[in-house]
Amino acid sequence: MLIRRAKELTDNDVTDRDLYLGRRRFLSVAAAALGAAWVERAAWPAPECGESVSPDSFGMADEVPNSLEQITGYNNYYEFSTNKEAVRILAQDLRINPWTITVDGEVENPLTLDIDALLTGFNTEERIYRLRCVEGWSMVIPWQGFQLCELLKRAKPTSQAKYVQFMSLKRSSEMIGQRQTSLDWPYREGLRIDEAVHPLTLVATGLYGESLPKQNGAPLRIVVPWKYGFKSPKAITHIRLMREQPTTSWNTLAPSEYGFYANVNPDVAHPRWSQRRENRIGELQKTPTRIFNGYAEQVAHLYQNLDLRTHY
Amino acid sequence: MAMPNKSRTSTRTSTSAHTTRHPPPLAAWLKGHYRLIWWFFFLGALFPAVAMIVRTTTDQLGVNPLQALEQQTGKWTLILLIVTLTITPLRRSLSYLSKLLHSRYGKRLSDWNWVIRLRRMLGLYVFFYACLHLGVFLHFDISWDWTLLNQEVQEKPYLLAGSVCFLLLIPLTLTTPIAVMRRMGRHWRRLHRSIYIVAALAIVHFLWAAKSGDTRPWIFAGVVAFLLLYRLSAYFGWVIRKPKDDGMEVPERSRL
Numbered sequence: 001m002l003i004r005r006a007k008e009l010t011d012n013d014v015t016d017r018d019l020y021l022g023r024r025r026f027l028s029v030a031a032a033a034l035g036a037a038w039v040e041r042a043a044w045p046a047p048e049c050g051e052s053v054s055p056d057s058f059g060m061a062d063e064v065p066n067s068l069e070q071i072t073g074y075n076n077y078y079e080f081s082t083n084k085e086a087v088r089i090l091a092q093d094l095r096i097n098p099w100t101i102t103v104d105g106e107v108e109n110p111l112t113l114d115i116d117a118l119l120t121g122f123n124t125e126e127r128i129y130r131l132r133c134v135e136g137w138s139m140v141i142p143w144q145g146f147q148l149c150e151l152l153k154r155a156k157p158t159s160q161a162k163y164v165q166f167m168s169l170k171r172s173s174e175m176i177g178q179r180q181t182s183l184d185w186p187y188r189e190g191l192r193i194d195e196a197v198h199p200l201t202l203v204a205t206g207l208y209g210e211s212l213p214k215q216n217g218a219p220l221r222i223v224v225p226w227k228y229g230f231k232s233p234k235a236i237t238h239i240r241l242m243r244e245q246p247t248t249s250w251n252t253l254a255p256s257e258y259g260f261y262a263n264v265n266p267d268v269a270h271p272r273w274s275q276r277r278e279n280r281i282g283e284l285q286k287t288p289t290r291i292f293n294g295y296a297e298q299v300a301h302l303y304q305n306l307d308l309r310t311h312y
Numbered sequence: 313m314a315m316p317n318k319s320r321t322s323t324r325t326s327t328s329a330h331t332t333r334h335p336p337p338l339a340a341w342l343k344g345h346y347r348l349i350w351w352f353f354f355l356g357a358l359f360p361a362v363a364m365i366v367r368t369t370t371d372q373l374g375v376n377p378l379q380a381l382e383q384q385t386g387k388w389t390l391i392l393l394i395v396t397l398t399i400t401p402l403r404r405s406l407s408y409l410s411k412l413l414h415s416r417y418g419k420r421l422s423d424w425n426w427v428i429r430l431r432r433m434l435g436l437y438v439f440f441y442a443c444l445h446l447g448v449f450l451h452f453d454i455s456w457d458w459t460l461l462n463q464e465v466q467e468k469p470y471l472l473a474g475s476v477c478f479l480l481l482i483p484l485t486l487t488t489p490i491a492v493m494r495r496m497g498r499h500w501r502r503l504h505r506s507i508y509i510v511a512a513l514a515i516v517h518f519l520w521a522a523k524s525g526d527t528r529p530w531i532f533a534g535v536v537a538f539l540l541l542y543r544l545s546a547y548f549g550w551v552i553r554k555p556k557d558d559g560m561e562v563p564e565r566s567r568l
Contacts, residue, residue, distance in 0.1 A: 074374075084375075276460065281375060
């Protein structure tokens, strides 16, 4: 019969009395250290903005941009109409001068820039991007603009800035679609800070070499090419850096249909529109949709620890 | 009863000639030109399909031709369904109005029963446009990928509603021939009442497929709700008194 004897306890097994009495202090210090490390990781990840990106580096070399008629004649812009082919006409009544853009919130240097200062104060470059609408259609658009990172950098975000909120214009006298309460106006969108400073995230001020047409979001809009189009707000007036995740218009209206992240993902279904395939404007036959709208190489690392099926 | 229409027409003309100096009322003229009216409706219902084909081949469907084709075929299916469902209330209310306005001509001049004979052709057009609608979806949208179709139907309630609609239309279409109608007797009417389910489901399909803020489906929903409420009301005798003639007379069946 085998009888096991308990292991003899030694001094090594006894916690030092000072440590034992200081255990709560130890926990709080450890938590603070971990917390600080996390904040540092999450906040303001781009002291320097990325280099400009050449089209070839994200697989746009073989893409043919849609025609100007297509890009300016088919616009999802609820501020004017839910009819995408009526926006071209209705948006012309919008006055875009004067216009100011404010950057505030968790920043050391809040800014209010006049649109002319904004248009001349940044070096714009051409970016040919795919645009994938949540409604299942897509286009290829040659934007002009600059990285959002460059604008945010001037406002000097604090280490507390973890999210960015965008607010579009509310002016129902000219934006007649705002007389409908289809959405809670003004239109609001948001990004995580690391998404906002990603080199692909653009402040678009032009299209096909001309200033941005009104139906495409003049005088300036955000373009986030790996997310569904509604994450790229038009005619923005306010950018606010925030500690908490901001509320966003479509997410508030139908959280089950429109997530905060809204990354283009053929594996997350929408109750109305097929996300597996897309209708490329100019082609009658639908084609398969790619994860992150084909920008996985550039952005997939942002979501390494995120379950994209629950954080859609 | 070999040629009921001809004998009725001759009675009408002789009656009006003898008893009144007024010209024959519109009702009588329309009834007398049934073939003309049939062709008018036949070509009218065909026109949207022809227009769509012309627009597709000449690239006039707007920026997003696929969406235009899907929406227009769906819209015309629904419009023709509404027209088909209007036949019975129209016939009843016209008969009622005629009786009210021309009571001195007696019942014969308030005979609008011929209207119901347009219903078969219009009903077949509903199926025709439903086939176009489904065909455009299967060919351009999902490229005949049955696995994909299965996944999409399971994920999207609007596709489930649309599929049920289409499946319900098949038996209605197959029982169109007069011979089948006669053989089925009262079961034919029972079967064809499922068109009310089709109409309700088609509206649900449209509402679920449309994006928020789009008011178009509600217009169709209102019209279909009115037409279905009319039936309910007639059935239970709420507003419309249940007529002695229950409005379900089918001329094709009495041709023998």
